[in-house]
Amino acid sequence: METKFLKIANGCAVSRSEIPYLPFTDFCDTALNIVKDGGKVVHYFAYKDDSVIKLIAVLRTDELLIATTDAPDSYPSFTTECEQFHMFEREIAEQFGINPQGHPWLKMVRYHPNYTEKPDIFGNDYNQDIPGNYDYYRVDGDEVHEVAVGPVHAGVIEPGHFRFNCIGERVFHLEIQLGYQHRGIENLLLDVENKRLPIIIESIAGDTTVANSTCMAQAIEALTQTDTDKGSKIIRTIALELERIANHTGDLGALSGDVAFLPPANYFGRMRGDFLNMTLLICGNRLGKGVVRPGGVRFSIDNDIRQELISRISVLEPQMQHVIDLLFETPSVRARFEGCGNVSTYDAEKLGLVGPAGRASGIQHDIRRDFPTEHYPDIDISGYAEPTCDVYARARVRADEIMHSINIIKSLLANEIETQTIDFGNYNLAPSSFVVTLNEAWRGELSHCVLTDDNGKIIKYKVKDPSFHNWNGLSMSLRDTGISDFPLNNKSFNLSYCGFDL
Amino acid sequence: MLKTLKNRFEQGYKTTSYPKTKIELVERYRGLPDINIDVEDDIAKICAAACPQDAIDEHKKTIDMGRCVFCGSCERLSEEKFVKFTRNFETSTSRREHLITEGSLPALAEHSKKHFKKLFGRSLQLRQISAAGCNACEADLNVLATPFFDLARFGINFVASPRHADGIVVTGPVSRNMKTAVLETFEAVPDPKVVIAVGSCAISGGPFRGSPEITEGLESLIQVDLFIPGCPPHPLTNLHALLNFFKS
Ligand code: SF4
Numbered sequence: 001m002e003t004k005f006l007k008i009a010n011g012c013a014v015s016r017s018e019i020p021y022l023p024f025t026d027f028c029d030t031a032l033n034i035v036k037d038g039g040k041v042v043h044y045f046a047y048k049d050d051s052v053i054k055l056i057a058v059l060r061t062d063e064l065l066i067a068t069t070d071a072p073d074s075y076p077s078f079t080t081e082c083e084q085f086h087m088f089e090r091e092i093a094e095q096f097g098i099n100p101q102g103h104p105w106l107k108m109v110r111y112h113p114n115y116t117e118k119p120d121i122f123g124n125d126y127n128q129d130i131p132g133n134y135d136y137y138r139v140d141g142d143e144v145h146e147v148a149v150g151p152v153h154a155g156v157i158e159p160g161h162f163r164f165n166c167i168g169e170r171v172f173h174l175e176i177q178l179g180y181q182h183r184g185i186e187n188l189l190l191d192v193e194n195k196r197l198p199i200i201i202e203s204i205a206g207d208t209t210v211a212n213s214t215c216m217a218q219a220i221e222a223l224t225q226t227d228t229d230k231g232s233k234i235i236r237t238i239a240l241e242l243e244r245i246a247n248h249t250g251d252l253g254a255l256s257g258d259v260a261f262l263p264p265a266n267y268f269g270r271m272r273g274d275f276l277n278m279t280l281l282i283c284g285n286r287l288g289k290g291v292v293r294p295g296g297v298r299f300s301i302d303n304d305i306r307q308e309l310i311s312r313i314s315v316l317e318p319q320m321q322h323v324i325d326l327l328f329e330t331p332s333v334r335a336r337f338e339g340c341g342n343v344s345t346y347d348a349e350k351l352g353l354v355g356p357a358g359r360a361s362g363i364q365h366d367i368r369r370d371f372p373t374e375h376y377p378d379i380d381i382s383g384y385a386e387p388t389c390d391v392y393a394r395a396r397v398r399a400d401e402i403m404h405s406i407n408i409i410k411s412l413l414a415n416e417i418e419t420q421t422i423d424f425g426n427y428n429l430a431p432s433s434f435v436v437t438l439n440e441a442w443r444g445e446l447s448h449c450v451l452t453d454d455n456g457k458i459i460k461y462k463v464k465d466p467s468f469h470n471w472n473g474l475s476m477s478l479r480d481t482g483i484s485d486f487p488l489n490n491k492s493f494n495l496s497y498c499g500f501d502l
Numbered sequence: 503m504l505k506t507l508k509n510r511f512e513q514g515y516k517t518t519s520y521p522k523t524k525i526e527l528v529e530r531y532r533g534l535p536d537i538n539i540d541v542e543d544d545i546a547k548i549c550a551a552a553c554p555q556d557a558i559d560e561h562k563k564t565i566d567m568g569r570c571v572f573c574g575s576c577e578r579l580s581e582e583k584f585v586k587f588t589r590n591f592e593t594s595t596s597r598r599e600h601l602i603t604e605g606s607l608p609a610l611a612e613h614s615k616k617h618f619k620k621l622f623g624r625s626l627q628l629r630q631i632s633a634a635g636c637n638a639c640e641a642d643l644n645v646l647a648t649p650f651f652d653l654a655r656f657g658i659n660f661v662a663s664p665r666h667a668d669g670i671v672v673t674g675p676v677s678r679n680m681k682t683a684v685l686e687t688f689e690a691v692p693d694p695k696v697v698i699a700v701g702s703c704a705i706s707g708g709p710f711r712g713s714p715e716i717t718e719g720l721e722s723l724i725q726v727d728l729f730i731p732g733c734p735p736h737p738l739t740n741l742h743a744l745l746n747f748f749k750s
Pocket residue numbers: 552553554555556557558565569570571572573574575576577
């Protein structure tokens with residue numbers, strides 16, 4: 001397709017001067033056309049270049065496309081034509097005070113003052129306690145009532161506010177307000193010494209440690225023209241798949257617990273720990289903190305560890321299959337999972353859902369196949385064919401991915417893995433450059449962008465967790481669903497609060 | 503039904519015998535640091551400069567475990583001449599300053615407050631507050647409820663309401679946006695109550711120290727009774743801390 005946007009590759013740096021710098025109307029028209037033709041928004045954000053505020057969009061068709069433009073103070077909202085822009089425009093408005101006129105639901109994303117001198121677009125005074133101090137969406141009617149939950153929840157989980165508008169037990173709409181965990185990560189990354197970068201990146205979302213640190217490492221490697229050896233690519237791939245298995249396993253356990261079928265809940269919970277302990281075996285940390293650094297990996301998988309991993313997996317693989325069968329073959333489980341919390345393929349496309357949640361609604365996209373990095377070009381990633389769009393589909397996709405990931409790991413462990421471990425990496429970044437990296441984290445498309453100035457200093461570090469796309473999917477799934485099915489739907493998505501809040 | 507039973511049989515009995523018998527964690531696990539205070543100044547200096555958490559005092563030759571994320575860089579850089587991480591996961595303390603260590607810690611059980619043991623030794627109900635960390639500390643607290651650790655067998659539970667709790671367990675650096683929720687939850691717990699800070703974030707701001715969006719640790723808001731260091735602390739570190747601090 002002919003386009004004014006530039007084609008770029010996943011994880012390949014380009015000079016910023018190569019990025020098409022379009023007049024705003026061209027930028028707007030082209031971006032909207034690409035998305036209307038089925039394109040997806042990977043990134044759309046504002047950044048400060050000297051004192052000028054610019055907008056940048058990275059879109060995805062079967063390739064990655066990019067362009068930039070000067071940011072107007074306000075402009076007609078893209079969201080009115082393409083829903084996918086909805087959260088991105090809110091973020092831009094919050095960070096840089098740029099007004100997307102006519103945005104259907106312009107409200108705060110993370111509750112913080114903007115990065116400019118401009119007045120706050122929401123009229124907030126951040127010296128006051130802002131969270132919760134906001135007019136929630138309301139449905140009026142004699143029988144309508146609201147249920148408010150959070151930020152502190154009943155379990156050991158992250159904070160967020162959920163507001164249900166219900167009639168009796170049925171949910172009209174669920175409004176989700178996050179931001180409680182905002183730590184100012186993107187700005188912190190611009191201020192700190194290089195030695196802190198990997199530690200902060202690993203702590204964006206602990207359950208996505210490996211994927212985030214892989215995104216960051218690939219970005220820094222691209223900006224320093226560093227090659228990594230084959231062994232480190234394999235180890236990163238193994239670590240990513242272990243992360244996927246552990247999280248999916250935990251969630252299947254939680255889903256089982258939520259329909260009060262306790263045996264699999266306990267077995268999955270225990271097996272999740274067994275997979276975390278494999279990561280512990282590799283790097284000394286159950287979440288994979290410390291495995292990946294720019295330039296490679298910090299820990300090898302020597303033959304002893306390799307054999308130990310193989311033997312643990314050979315015990316776990318049949319157990320996993322049996323517990324999965326137990327879960328899905330139990331009629332009372334099926335009765336609760338099936339038909340619960342539908343998100344149609346149409347809605348999922350419009351919202352731009354990614355990852356297992358997207359695949360469960362019939363969107364086959366998987367970065368491991370579509371834009372593969374690390375060892376994935378050599379791995380066959382098949383599609384998942386259970387798009388029944390409900391809790392059942394979201395659980396089934398996860399179960400299938402667990403077994404598939406186990407196979408990937410087994411095949412990667414079959415041969416000796418030779419690698420040169422590194423400790424720190426090189427941070428002498430190419431000046432005036434841009435790079436975007438995408439990886440299929442266990443929740444879906446995770447992506448980082450890095451922009452440098454003339455001196456090679458990072459001027460914008462953008463992180464996009466897959467949850468940024470998918471929280472609205474959870475809201476949609478609750479429409480016209482019984483409120484008591486909220487926990488089930490919530491677990492079937494299990495989105496990240498801290499990855500979203502940054 | 504048959505399937506359920508078959509699975510039950512295959513899964514077996516998995517609960518750990520800790521603390522009755524000792525547990526060895528894997529080789530690469532990094533627990534309590536063993537520090538050589540006689541190391542050459544140059545080596546200590548290099549480690550201090552490279553420490554991502556600025557947790558090393560190169561003059562006193564100490565590590566502040568409340569800041570440390572146990573990345574192991576100092577151990578590698580000094581080729582174990584300055585720091586070597588042991589597999590000892592029993593690293594919690596009742597005083598913040600005890601976390602600044604040259605390699606040894608006071609026995610936790612002896613430093614815990616007697617009345618806590620008396621009050622909570624047989625039943626301890628805790629309310630967890632997640633306050634802007636990375637959710638890994640929460641995850642490794644959550645696993646205490648799985649069959650392997652089975653926290654409830656010690657009479658310790660995480661409860662849904664602060665009204666039912668004897669204390670709070672806070673994770674995360676307490677973001678500006680969570681401050682009120684933390685304080686209000688603390689208020690809602692009836693007296694006498696305990697406060698436990700879990701993880702480098704809750705103790706010192708952790709990886710996020712310096713950000714204007716966080717408060718840099720729980721202690722700047724309320725008095726903390728028990729500090730559990732780590733990023734995140736291993737579940738056994740949490741278990742050890744709870745058992746030693748509260749059980750006689
Ligand atoms: S292990 Fe702790 S003290 Fe050593 S370098 Fe890492 S953060 Fe610093």
